[in-house]
Amino acid sequence: DAGVTQSPTHLIKTRGQQVTLRCSPKSGHDTVSWYQQALGQGPQFIFQYYEEEERQRGNFPDRFSGHQFPNYSSELNVNALLLGDSALYLCASSRQGGNEQFFGPGTRLTVL
Amino acid sequence: QKEVEQDPGPLSVPEGAIVSLNCTYSNSAFQYFMWYRQYSRKGPELLMYTYSSGNKEDGRFTAQVDKSSKYISLFIRDSQPSDSATYLCAFRIQGAQKLVFGQGTRLTINP
Known part of the structure; x- marks a missing residue:
């Protein structure tokens, strides 16, 4: 049983560019949440998708947007990249109403 | 006041x-309490999960709330x-999926 997978593993972009990160949830899971983890910090909640809709959002600007597909996979898009967007981006999947979230290995984004 | 306070360490102890x-x-609405372990350059791994005050044991690990x-x-x-890794506490409000994490404590176990 494959766990949560994310792609790409690493990404380097320059300021002002746009980036798309991808996530496939654990088998049987229908809910995907995205987190940003800066170096030396705990993950910060960006938003959650269920039934192809954004259900809950953290304190992140509109430059951060997402999408969920009918197969429950998800994308995170970040526009107009800033140096401060450099971080590990984590995807977590769960069953709607479930109590446990399982994390993927993350995508490390570096903005130069 | 931060919602969650966690000493970042580093903490180094003998095997x-x-x-x-x-x-x-500080948030009284937190009803679910979790501990995650995160190895370097990896995603967090759920170690322990509980929703009540008291102790919960799993092998060598005990969570206390x-x-x-x-x-x-x-x-x-x-x-x-x-066991050398960063340990993150996490909290959740009932009815919400958002997890609120602590900063993480970096732990090293010396052989």
């Missing part, structure tokens, strides 16, 4: 020692070098 990791929180003091702990017995 076989008992390790105590702690978090305090004191809701009246808004304080949670993770104890690791007979610590091993493979």
Whole structure:
């Protein structure tokens, strides 16, 4: 049983560019949440998708947007990249109403 | 005041020692309490999950929750070098999927 997978593993972009990160949830899971983890910090909640809709959002600007597909996979898009967007981006999947979230290995984004 | 306070360490102990990791929180609405382990350059891995005050044991790990003091702990017995990682406490409100994390404590177990 494959766990949560994310792609790409690493990404380097320059300021002002746009980036798309991808996530496939654990088998049987229908809910995907995205987190940003800066170096030396705990993950910060960006938003959650269920039934192809954004259900809950953290304190992140509109430059951060997402999408969920009918197969429950998800994308995170970040526009107009800033140096401060450099971080590990984590995807977590769960069953709607479930109590446990399982994390993927993350995508490390570096903005130069 | 931060919603969650966790001492970032680093914490270094000899192999076989008992390790105590702690978090305090201020949000009374938190009803679910978790500990995650994160190895370097990896995603967090769920270690322990509980929703009530008291102790929960799983092998060498014991999670303790004191809701009246808004304080949670993770104890690791007979610590091993493979336990060297960053330990994150996490909290959730009932009805919400958002997890609120502490900063993480970096732990090293020395052989």
